[in-house]
Each structure stands twice: as C-alpha cells, then as structure tokens.
Amino acid sequence: MSMILFSLLLGTPIAGSILCALFHKRRVLEIITVTSSGLTFLSAFWLMAKVMQETTLHSPQGWWYADGLSAYIIIIVSGSAFVVALYSIGYLRRQIYKRKVDAPKLWLYYLLLNIFLFTMMLVLLSNNLGFLWIGSEATTLATAFLVAFYERESSIEAAWKYVVICSVGITLALFGIILTYFSALHVVPASGNALHWSSLMLVAKELDPAVLKLAFIFILIGFGTKAGLAPMHTWKPDAYGEAPAPISALMAAGLVNVALYSLMRFYILVDKAVGGGFASTLFIIFGLMSMGVAVPFILLQRDFKRLLAYSSVEHVGIIVFALGIGTPLAYFGALLHLLNNAIAKILLFLTAGNVRMAYGSRIMHKVTGAIKVIPASATLLILGVFAITGWPPFGIFVSEFTIISAGFTSGNIVPAILFVGFITTIFVGFIYYTSRMVLGEPHRPVKGSDADSASLLLLGLLLGALLMLGVFIPSQLQQCIQNAVNVLKG
C-alpha cells in the first residue's frame, strides 16, 4: 500500500519528464506539466491522510520513508510546483509573443520543470541519507539551465556561480554524511541500513557524539548553502534575480523548503544523539546571522527580484532560528512560517514578473506609478509586501509572533530582541521601495499590459490564502502541523 503512494509521488513527475521529452507542441507540454504537478499535489494529500492514520510509512526495504514532517513539506512543495506550472502557461505565452522565448526553449523549460519536481520529491521521500544527498545535488543540476534560461551574460554568470557554490557546499555535506555513516557502522546491526535515517534514529543514543558533532557542522554548511543561509547565500540573489519569475518562485517556495527539510532531518538526529543544545545553538546563530546579513542589502537595493532574494535569506534565517529555539511552540511557528513564506514568495515573485514584463525593467527606480499602469498587479504587490513583512491580518504576522513569543518564553531574550529589530528594519526598507514603485506617476509612458486574468486570479487566491492563515488556522492544518512538530521533537 505504501509502495503505491511512493510510486505515485516519484513516478508522476518522472512520467511527466518522459512525456515532455517526447512531445514538442506547446499545448501538450502545458497539459502534461499541469497534470503531473497536479497529480503529485493530490497524491501528497493522500500521503498526508495515510500518515495521519499510521504515523510512519516505510517501503519494504526501508529506502523510502514518510512521516508527518515529510508529508507536510511534500504538500507545500508539490502545491508550489502546481501553482507555478499553472502560472507558467500564461507567462511563457507572453514571452513567446514578445519573442523572448522560442519553441526549443519552451520545451526545455517544461522538461526541466518536471525533472526539478522529481528531484525534490526524491529528497523528500528518501530514507537513505545517500539518496537524500543525490537528490539534493540533482535539484541544483535540474535548475542550472533554468537559471541560465535567458542566456544573457548575467544569467550565465549567475548559473555558473549557482552550480559551483551549491556543488561545493553539497560536497562538504557528503563528507558530513560519510562521518554519520562512520559513527553508525559499528552500531546499526545490518550495515546496509546504517545510512537509513529511521534506523539511525533507533540507535541515536549509541552514536559517537564527537564524530556526529563534526558531521553536523559539515552538513549545516552544505545544506545551509542549498537553503541560502548566510554566509553561504551569495549565489541566491544572482540566481533568483536572473531566473524566469516562475522558476525563482519555485526555488524560493519549493527548493528552499527541501533544503530546510534535509537540515531538519539531521537536526533531529544530532539533537537526539548529542543533546546539550549543540545543534540548536548553531541554528540560532546561523538563523540570526542570515536575518542580519539581509538587512543592509534590503535597505540598499536597486533590483526588485534581488530584494526578494534577500527576503528569502531573511526568512530562511527566521525558520532556522525558530528551529533552534526548539520548544514545541517554536517548532509550530517554524512550520507555519514555512507555509506562509512559501505562499508569500510565490505571490511576490510572480507579481514581480508581471511588473517586470510591463515595465521591461526590474530596477526599482525605473518603476513608478504602477497602480496607474497595472492596477491589479500593483495592488497584489503592495498587499503581498505587507504580508511578507509580517503585518496583520496576514499569516506571516501569526507565525512570526508565535516564534517571537516562543523565543521570549524559552529565555532567549537577547536573540528574540535582535529578531524583532531585524524584521522591523527590513519592513521599513521594503515599504519604502514598494510604495515608490506602486504610487505616484509613471516616469514615462508605459506600453506594457498586465498579466492575463486567469494568472491574476491565481495570484489573488494566494493572497486570499495568506489572509485566511492570518485570521484562523483550520483544524486539519493545525493537526498536520502538530504531527510534524511531534516528528521534530524526536
């Protein structure tokens, strides 16, 4: 039974990739991609229902595994992929119309999008830490040509930087995984299972703490690079800035969460094996550092998509910080924030895409008076910015507030004060830039038009979801997050 689910979640994007490789008609590629990501999204709900009943799912030999944590993140990631697939239809049609994209490019885009989804599922369903690594490196490789998609000098530069930095990071993580394997070889009975996360958890207390501490440092650097934690975040503004808007959205809402998921798996293991707040202290430090590093770059930014990339660095920092606080309340806040941030990032990157296409520029001082030119996207943009900077009544306010109160009640007073300081400053920077973009008069007549109404409706729905999460959290969602919190508690 569990094998059917694993096959569905992994097989659907593979089938999508193969079909995309075979067909070249635009219409067919669109249908394949929307169907494959949609089916994956549906299967994710099925997985969640199953996990609710049985707590954990294993494949017969334990290579694949799912629990409350993976099911929750699989829903977020596959949902992001589905939304991005839907939006890509209108986006690419407009790009073709403007002759920025030709037929072979379109084919490559949809093919790589399917492969990208598959590699993310590979990470999220792997029980074997070696597979988890293989999947993580594969996500970088699947997105390399998507980042370089427009083949400008700057986009090839960004893609080069992206692949090289992430590969170096992930190579260091592999050393961390080997050290973990080493610490387990003499403990886990059947050594073929010594790389399975679930087997390692059973014997966590017997693993050598000294080796595991060293392993965790390498893993934190490696997967931290993939997640874009400071100071390993330098690829992020380039890659997010240069990739097509839907790809940036999926990287910020999907890939980031996949990398955070990998970090969480090791965090649970090392915390159980080593204890003593070793892993959590590192998380608090790196989390705050990421938030702090984002501040000056957000305050002195010219490019809107790079602004959003630094916001992603900030929010990864927020989540890692909350995981480091380590109380059930903080875990709840972190996981809720994961969802909120994913929705808000998709909304903002896609809206930024609309603005960019209308003005032909993503340099912020060239964009003014958007409310007169593209009223719908401009409204979405300003509301989205209020949402991402943590204003009520949007969801991020609730998750950030939860994390701050968890920080204070757990006695981490100074970190919590720093946290509040960072998000307040970032809010000021964000509102300053976006209000200048949205309000006022356009500098010059702008010929561009807004996105099609279906795409705008999709974005409106995302905003509605953020609004709903700020007002109340449905009991089913609460239950899902609670299950994931239980996994994080170890």
Next chain:
Amino acid sequence: MGIIHLSTIGLLIDIFAAAILVTAVLIVSSRSLVFYIRLFALQSFFLGAVALLVVLGYGETHILIAAFLTIAVKAIAIPMVLTRVIERIQVRKEIEFSINITASLLLCAGMVILSDSVAQSILSSQHGDAPAVSRVLSVSIAMMLIGLFIMMTRKKALTQIIGLLTMENGVFLSGLSITYGMPLIVEVGIFFDIMIAVLILGVFVFRINKTFETISIDSLRSLRH
C-alpha cells in the same frame, strides 16, 4: 587474504595515498591547464587503485564497481571532456594566480598538518586497532581543503571545475578510508551526479567563452550586491 599479505596491501595503500596527495600539490603549483587535467586524471587513477586495494585487502567486493567507475569516469571520461573543452575554445593556457606559488605551497603544507590533526581526532573515537586504510583519512581531508583552495585562488573557469573534482575525490577517499565506501547504489548515484555536473559546467564554459571572449571568472563581476 591468501594472495597478498594484508600488511603489503596497507603499504601499497599508503604509497598510492601519498601519490594522490602529491598530484593535488602539483596541481596547485601548475601553470598550464592541460597539466591540470592530466594531473587530475592521474590522481583519479591512483584513487581507483586505492579502491581496488580495499577490495583485495578487506574483501569489500561492492567497492569493485566504484573502483572501475572511478577509473572510467574520473580518470578517463571527465579528463577527455575537459581536454576537448580547452581545444574547442582555444583558451590561453596560462593560469593567473591571486596567491603566488611559494605562498600557495606553504599554505598547502599547513592544510596537510591541519588535516592530520582533524583525522586523528575523528579516528580516536574508534576502539581497538584501526585498519591500515583509515590512515589515509588525513590525505582525504587535505584534498578537500586543497580543492577548495584551488577554487578560491585560481581564476580560470576550468580550474574551478578541477578544484571541485579534487574536493570530490577527497570525499570519495574519506569514504573508502573510514567506511569502505558507501552502499553501492549510493556510490553509483553520486557518480551519475558528478558526471552531469561536469557536463553542465562544461556547457557553461562554452557559453561564458562565447559571451565574454575569455574564460577567466574575473570577468564574471557584473552581479554585485
């Protein structure tokens, strides 16, 4: 093992590990791209030899395939691809350094000493006699550091690829030395990823060359902030 005595195997592993370290240091002191690639091929060949010795000495047959893959992919296929890349783009073969050779070699010596102390602390956790192959852990960590050093101080796009691959060889060697390698299917997956990564980076080198007329990463400076 009947054919060769275990201590002979240990000695041979030590010799090959030393040779691997020598190739890494020679890469640091080399000025020519062609030399870089040949040294890397030689390094991978020695690495494959160490893997074969692990099979012979410790009966870990699952490493056999990884050993052949190391020689086929890293000692033959990847160097061939990279050599073709240089021929096609006819790059100026001199490498510019941001740190001169003498200082680089001194730093490398420091890294080797550092690696040895890290390796000792990792191995000290093991009780009883460690097998001979675990002695090469310090070499593997030194290779990761030297690979990273090459990437940070050598300015050509191709030297970055070689630096990354040297790190990767170091990680593979560390797996051999302390865990007799990962499970086979995981090793195969890792090789697949490395192959694809080199191909993708190779394509980017062409494109960078096309758009910048040079493959020095110094020209990749338009993205700031």
